[in-house]
Amino acid sequence: MLLVFDVGNTNIVLGVYDGKKLLYSFRIATDKTKTSDEYGILIKQLIEYRNMHLSDINAAIISSVVPPIMHTLEAMTIKYFNVYPIIVGPGIKTGINIRYDNPREVGADRIVNAVAAYELYGGPVIIIDFGTATTFCAVSKNCEYLGGAIAPGLIISADALFQRTAKLPKIELIKPEKVICKNTVESMQSGLIYGHAGMVDYIVNKMKREFAENAYVVATGGLAKLIAQEAKVIDTVNDMLTLEGLRIIYERNIERM
Incomplete structure (x- = not known):
């Protein structure tokens, strides 16, 4: 195993x-x-x-x-x-061509996600990973990793509000029923979750205009399902995308050993 x-x-x-x-x-x-x-x-x-x-x-x-x-x-x-x-790092066979200024700067998780997304959904594909940071990655129809964007994740943003303000509390990340809220906790939840969903829609639409209007969009990470409820651009959520990518890369490399 x-x-x-x-x-x-x-x-x-x-x-x-x-x-x-x-x-x-x-x-x-x-x-x-x-x-x-x-x-x-x-x-x-x-x-x-x-x-x-x-x-x-x-x-x-x-x-x-x-x-x-x-x-x-x-x-x-x-x-x-x-x-x-x-x-996973330099010298490992991934099957993906990295078109980054310095390929060594690309996080291993982003490459692993790109490998899995292309294998499972084909290209062009956009991968959004909702982790500590929220990352956006673009992969072409020819299996080229083109780059992407990195933004503060939901947990980082929530912690920053708590740590950098005198009166705002630490909150649970759940979606309030409305954007216009009548208490502090729900107002923070509204800004964080609906604001993050809006950011996702905007960045993905910009990415599509830059490289492929027909790009398939897959989301992964612990908070993917929460944001996918509101973001309009996400086609599917795959919680196990990174693990699948690791399995695929293992299989590609074990053949060489």
Whole structure:
């Protein structure tokens, strides 16, 4: 079985694949202070909770936007699963042509998402990832990663309102019934969620005019479903897009080994 790691700034999402089938997925907090043993014990418990054994895992692949944690996770995978993981980065076969000024600047998660979106939906395609940051990526019909846009995510924006103002509270990110709200909490929720949805529509429509009016739009990330309720440009939501991309990249690289 294949263990995949999508390491983000806020969460690590793990998946266990048996061939092309995703059996289970888990979400844990990203913590740069944890040791390889702490991560190993935690992931061992999650796997055993699903009645699997560490010996069931015979391969692993890691995509990360948090460099300080990479050595820890790599060491953990070797120690607890006895496998050397594939690390998504320079030299890894993705099947996508990166048309960025400096390809090394592109986050691994953005490339992984692009690979999955093109494989699943074809091109041209636009990928929106609602994570710590909200990222927009454009992939051409010829499987070229053209670039995109990066904006503050919903959680960052909500935290900024709380931390940088004297009276605004920390809030739950849920959609209020109306845009015009009559209390502070709902007013903040309105501005954040409807404002984010408006940003999504505007940026995607601009991207379409720049490279492909017929681009398919797929959204992923923890808050994708929330924004997809309001944003008009999103064609589908795929919560497991990044995990699928990791599986695809693993398969493309294992053939070379």
